[in-house]
Amino acid sequence: MNRALTILKQTFGYDAFRPPQDAIVQTLIEGGDALVLMPTGGGKSLCYQLPALGRPGCGVVISPLIALMQDQVSAMRELGVRASFLNSTLDGASVQAVEQSLLAGELDLLYIAPERLVQPRTLQLLARAEIALFAIDEAHCVSQWGHDFRADYLQLSLLHQQFPAVPRIALTATADERTRAEIVERLQLQQARQFIAGFDRPNIRYRIALKHNARQQLLRFLKSEHPQSAGIVYCLSRRKTEEIALWLEQQGFTALPYHAGLTPELRAHHQSRFLREEGVIVVATIAFGMGIDKPDVRFVAHLDLPKTIEAYYQETGRAGRDGEAADAWMIYGLQDVIKLRQMMANSQGSEAFKRTEQHRLNAMLGLCEITSCRRQALLAYFGDPLPEPCGNCDSCLQPVDTWDGTEAARMALSAAYRTGQRFGVNHLIDLLLGNATDKVRQFDHHQLPTFGVGKQLDKSQWSSVFRQLVARGFLKVDLEGFGALQLESHCRPLLRGEQSIELRRDNLKKSVRQQTQTALPEGIDVALWEALRECRRGLAEAQGVPPYVIFSNRTLQEMCLLLPRDAGEFGAISGVGQRKRDKYSADFLRVIEQHLAA
Template sequence: MTAPDSRPEASDALSVLNRVFGYKSFRPAQQEIIDHVVAGHDALVLMPTGGGKSLCYQIPALVREGVGVVVSPLIALMQDQVHALTALGVRAGFLNSTQDVDERRAVESAFLAGELDLLYLAPERLRVDSTLRLLDRGTISLFAIDEAHCVAQWGHDFRPDYLALSMLHERWPEVPRIALTATATEATRAEIATRLNLREARHFVTGFDRPNIQYRIVPKDEPRRQLLKLLRTEHTGDAGIVYCLSRASVEKIAAFLVENGIEALPYHAGLDPRVRAANQARFLREDGIVMVATIAFGMGVDKPDVRFVAHLDLPRSVEGYYQETGRAGRDGLPSTAWLAYGLQDVVQQRKMIDTSEGDEAHRRRLRAHLDAMLALCETVECRRVRLLDYFGQQGAPCGNCDTCLSPPEAWDGTIAAQKLLSTVVRLQRERGQKFGAGQIVDILLGRKTPKVTQFRHDELSVFGVGTDLSEAEWRGVVRQLLAQGLLGVEGDYGTLVLTEESRGVLSRAREVRLRREPKRAERAAKAPKAAAAAADLPEEAVPVFERLRAWRAAKAKEQGVPAYVIFHDATLREIATLSPTSLADLGKVSGVGENKLAKYGEEILQTLTG
């Protein structure tokens, strides 16, 4: 927007969408949400990542009188968000702790003069009196609270500063508020509404399905090798994120990938802030970078062409898993969510919960989160159906996840479970001993290892009773019994113990159904390759698309912004396919608004002519 008096009326929301953002029509629910907020009402919006949440507050901010104030949790990404809006001709600014006094004063002056459409703030800024006094002196069109799940105290990404945002309604009761998130169960939605004082807000839930993401969960078997195979066979040259539980793992995996010719960078809270910021900037601005990170990375990352998200450790909750995997494929193109999961993950997570801070109610909540995540990992049903069901949404088998492509077999594991639980019983009752999974499996397989011989475990009646299963299969039994709560773990060494539920199995009162993994070769053969950026383009359009990408990369480097700030891949694909010959034709392409047409139109037409 170029001048205060050019602000459109409420009826012009579609015109703003077309003229400023370059889109011809709204996505499902967007217009209803926008009209609701433009009319001055509060809203709580749940929309999947990549579903167009930001337009739900950006367009009302352009339509309503005043400045839209956006509360965003990540300072590091505000600059990119503002760059993206500025490239569209929207007058946007931010206030955060990275700015010097002169920069802050310039933004404050623009706000007070009505020369901004959107102002981005970190939540902690709203706890500063000077910020509140500044907002009192201006005209605010709306408050947008992004990543609103951060207010849920026992959610997967709790931020204490979000708790103070309930005061927005108390201090500015006439200003509409819109809280947005991609991840929240019904209980979390209720907590958001309560903590943000949004009890009267209308809830908009557009669904959680991301049909372009292929969900795959594999048993851990040399996970570094498995990850490398995934990247080499399915995602060569693609941008992606690899999540690890610990900082040490992040460093090791990033180094391993670099050693094997993959351009990877580490990201975790222990890195020097300058290194962390530089790595994030490279990931956002360059093509084909793999970011290896803890969950400290990713919230608010608006990079549309992330083709895969890989987890080398078990996420703590389904909400966290959904949030993290949702960073893949924001552009709607085929993408992969891949998780390597093993027995040690279960042992480690159970131990972390048992030793966590907080009261028993908190630990019960954490256990419930973990149990739901384990159920997703161990299901023999469609992953997508199970995932959607967790969020209260029904779905049909997708035909695209691993369990649909290579259905695992469910088998009666009652006898196997009895053998394993009996071994735990005999060790404790006859010897007064507790051991981890490795020793239990050696006893069942009849292995006379030094440790077995030392403790005379070869004299137990259960020694060698499990030769009908392999070591990998027995470890799968242990993992699944832990997942079902039929086996417990305690202590620093992860020793196995019985639970209340174990008795029903030992007494033959309870049947145990277990999952048998499909053969690895079959699974690999049926898993389709994720599409690369140029996939599905007409053959003659591929070199044109690559020329456009090269042009975009040069412009992004010149301006010091991420490539997607110039244009998304989807827009370049459409340009390459349609090959417009005039500015008028180019202006009809989705994602080419007035400002970008004026700024880049001639250069694009020149690039098309080669």
């Protein structure tokens, strides 16, 4: 571990590990296997990068993200690490050059997509090389229950079978107990040490609201809180991502669509702009963001309901990797629930798969409808209990009003039952409000005893009642018909008056609007901060890499506070290793000197 600490300081520019990084690194250096669950931004990459440098041979990283490999390799080369990648973007001559470098012992890290790894040619190549370790990134893809299922990951057990002496590390930020068990089984990691570093991201503020005018709600959120921030907006469909991106451009934002239907070249271009430019918003399906290493994403917004809490946690985790304040903002409605349940019903999965996905959607709905601390509920789902409310979610900042909805719920259930469980929510609301529409008259529903009994609530309030009854499993949506609401068996005690129910009191005008723009720490001169950022931007642009590959915001802030005057002082700053000190000290010291002389 002494050598590991030396590499940590000289190569990565840090004085100490963040637990449990030290125990993970030691496990791998000693030849053991590890399963690592660590929140996004918690330092997972270092857990395999450093042992790869500390052990003989080359570390092989299996990553599902071809589009990001170039940036990952660029970041490593900036640190003086001999890194490369093998994927479908390389021509034959380039592939051969990388293979020769590997066999000659000239690489410290090699990134490979799972599709290429399982090819016989690649396996034969690795058998001839000295391998330090295998790192399986985004390991939740191993699970067929996971939200990012990748079939090629299911073959990765061959690493244990063909390279039994090479240590393996599987890493993910998102895995509940079932998924963890499946990772262990499918990768044959039964003997691996498990490191669960906790799931909490305290710098992220979780906020979930009802959808009533999605575009205007998003616009208010962006203009009031993130007018110039980098962020991601998630939508359920490809068409919607393009429509929202175009609309945001018309509102004065820099917004780019990203989905699987775009050409690989255009996707790569949009991703590159997001990583390299500041203030870019990407509007995406879930195809975007896994493994994104951009530290200063200030918000993640969902305009549609994610299918699972795992998906929600994974996607929101792309915000605030730098540890600064960030927003996870989402709006949803009953139509989102109906749409997702229709997608599940029409999927090609087995009945067991559909049942599991239904349970996961119900858990996601429960998180939306909960009246207590959202972070406590989110962490409890992953088996990581939080003893006290977080104080940084909408439920904590503006506690939800509740009301006794027992009588209203009985009316709603009765309306669905008396109409034969064949009609959707709008018709049932018309019935309860006493609206004698053509459809109500056509079916003689104005003759029913429930006609007009619900006039004490308005249409939006009844929509809220029905949404909450569906979310809590008292009603279900008939997916084969036209969205008819049908009674679930456990609604009987409520319908008979044997059970009471508290409902959320939805207030569409109420919102949490505390500013979450990243504020500079006290004592930092804004003029120097901007000058250092401009220096970083110029260097990054000249080298074709994202600015954070040069230095993180935190390292620039430390420069502002410590005001180094020579290369020695510059090298003592957190995040400045020997190579970056030698390469960049002159440029940044010049900026500091000019500022002090002004």
